[in-house]
Amino acid sequence: GQQVMQIPQYQHVQEGEDFTTYCNSSTTLSNIQWYKQRPGGHPVFLIQLVKSGEVKKQKRLTFQFGEAKKNSSLHITATQTTDVGTYFCAGEIKAAGNKLTFGGGTRVLVKP
Amino acid sequence: DADVTQTPRNRITKTGKRIMLECSQTKGHDRMYWYRQDPGLGLRLIYYSFDVKDINKGEISDGYSVSRQAQAKFSLSLESAIPNQTALYFCATSDRTSLGHKAEQFFGPGTRLTVL
Numbered sequence: 704g705q706q707v708m709q710i711p712q713y714q715h716v717q718e719g720e721d722f723t724t725y726c727n728s729s730t731t732l733s734n735i736q737w738y739k740q741r742p743g744g745h746p747v748f749l750i751q752l753v754k755s756g757e758v759k760k761q762k763r764l765t766f767q768f769g770e771a772k773k774n775s776s777l778h779i780t781a782t783q784t785t786d787v788g789t790y791f792c793a794g795e796i797k798a799a800g801n802k803l804t805f806g807g808g809t810r811v812l813v814k815p
Numbered sequence: 816d817a818d819v820t821q822t823p824r825n826r827i828t829k830t831g832k833r834i835m836l837e838c839s840q841t842k843g844h845d846r847m848y849w850y851r852q853d854p855g856l857g858l859r860l861i862y863y864s865f866d867v868k869d870i871n872k873g874e875i876s877d878g879y880s881v882s883r884q885a886q887a888k889f890s891l892s893l894e895s896a897i898p899n900q901t902a903l904y905f906c907a908t909s910d911r912t913s914l915g916h917k918a919e920q921f922f923g924p925g926t927r928l929t930v931l
Contacts, residue, residue, distance in 0.1 A: 745905060746907075803860070806857055807856055
């Protein structure tokens with residue numbers, strides 16, 4: 704079946720530094736969504752990317768959808784302690800019945 | 816979101832017992848989902864429903880069943896619980912979109928289930 708892989712699984716970041724998490728799909732995606740889950744919480748939607756090569760920004764977060772629509776990335780600049788949590792990408796594959804397939808997530812820990 | 820509620824929030828049960836997890840939403844969404852979360856494995860889809868008369872299996876439906884009692888209610892049952900069903904379970908909802916693209920999903924607070 705289709706798979707969505709995320710790397711790294713864990714990311715330890717010094718406060719103020721930048722980092723990137725990557726998402727790769729085995730098949731072409733119709734669109735991709737990103738979610739954030741704070742420790743002890745539930746996933747919360749961040750953004751959806753639909754177009755090939757699309758780039759969207761939310762303050763210090765930059766999301767990119769690959770040209771082939773098989774990969775995506777989330778880049779966070781000047782990491783803050785409020786960025787702690789697990790970031791999930793989730794891809795929709797039209798042939799798979801319009802449901803999302805989630806990646807395993809990148810758990811982000813911030814060192815003050 | 817408070818608009819999506821799950822009961823119970825925590826449950827400890829024994830192997831072989833029947834368990835029902837309930838999900839209710841006040842968002843008026845047609846689509847509802849059940850996921851389980853295990854460390855390092857992300858969220859895996861168990862069942863989903865695009866309207867009251869539509870039920871579909873997800874990637875890990877074995878050992879689970881669901882019931883969509885109304886637009887606002889979607890229940891997940893474990894007919895005979897086993898220890899490897901110990902996990903965090905999330906219900907989610909989403910709306911249809913006019914463009915045909917997937918709308919964002921709104922998650923409930925989760926149910927932590929432990930099967931001894």
